[in-house]
Amino acid sequence: MIEENVKKLLSEIPEKNIYGEKVTLVAAVKLQNATDINRAVNAGITDIGDNHVQEFKEKYGFITGNPRRHFIGHLQTNKVKYLIGKVDLYHSLDRLALAEELSKRSLSAEVVSSALLQVNIGDEQSKGGFAFDEALDAYKKATAMPSLKLKGLMAMLPFTDDLQLLKRLAAKMRELFERVRDLDGGAEYLSMGMSGDYKLCLDAGSNVIRLGTAIFGQRNYN
Numbered sequence: 001m002i003e004e005n006v007k008k009l010l011s012e013i014p015e016k017n018i019y020g021e022k023v024t025l026v027a028a029v030k031l032q033n034a035t036d037i038n039r040a041v042n043a044g045i046t047d048i049g050d051n052h053v054q055e056f057k058e059k060y061g062f063i064t065g066n067p068r069r070h071f072i073g074h075l076q077t078n079k080v081k082y083l084i085g086k087v088d089l090y091h092s093l094d095r096l097a098l099a100e101e102l103s104k105r106s107l108s109a110e111v112v113s114s115a116l117l118q119v120n121i122g123d124e125q126s127k128g129g130f131a132f133d134e135a136l137d138a139y140k141k142a143t144a145m146p147s148l149k150l151k152g153l154m155a156m157l158p159f160t161d162d163l164q165l166l167k168r169l170a171a172k173m174r175e176l177f178e179r180v181r182d183l184d185g186g187a188e189y190l191s192m193g194m195s196g197d198y199k200l201c202l203d204a205g206s207n208v209i210r211l212g213t214a215i216f217g218q219r220n221y222n
């Protein structure tokens, strides 16, 4: 199943988005065991993304094939220390205190950490991230921190069937991404799109999608 899903996705997902930017598929591996993650990597997955520090730590040594590592979940400031030097891209910079901690820890470990600023595009209580209107200012502030390299934006669209709303929000994120890129040439990534909405996100100009269910099937929360 996993192998078939990966092969099908890799053949279906365009190599480039509508702006000619390379599309990166990140496998969202929360609650998946190392065996299944390794199966996905063997089938062609090059990037994997974790949500929980504890899971990340437990599985870290068991992942084979050397995929690029992403951290895509909410990150508590006191847990940053466990990830430093092990994560290629943090997607969920959702507050300046987290940016400061990442910067401080990276500086003392003599590494540079790359991160995306998370934007709460649907203005949802249940989701983290900067408000749309605050994002540009926060991006500038985080960009000035040492040993932290901002590389773009991340967003999660709301869970809704309202396609027009989803398209409007996805387009707004692309506009914001272009504004960020204008002020910082290092902004490469717009990480937006999950199993239910990734096609719409790619059509809007996302270039990183994070898929869990589409690769591993329904998650077992028990």
Ligand SMILES: *Cc1c(COP(=O)(O)O)cnc(C)c1O
Residues within 6 Å of the ligand: 028, 030, 051, 072, 073, 156, 193, 194, 195, 196, 210, 211, 212, 213, 214
């Ligand atoms: C779980 C998760 C995903 C993947 O969700 P699916 O709907 O299973 O594809 C993507 N991004 C984040 C931040 C997640 O927590």
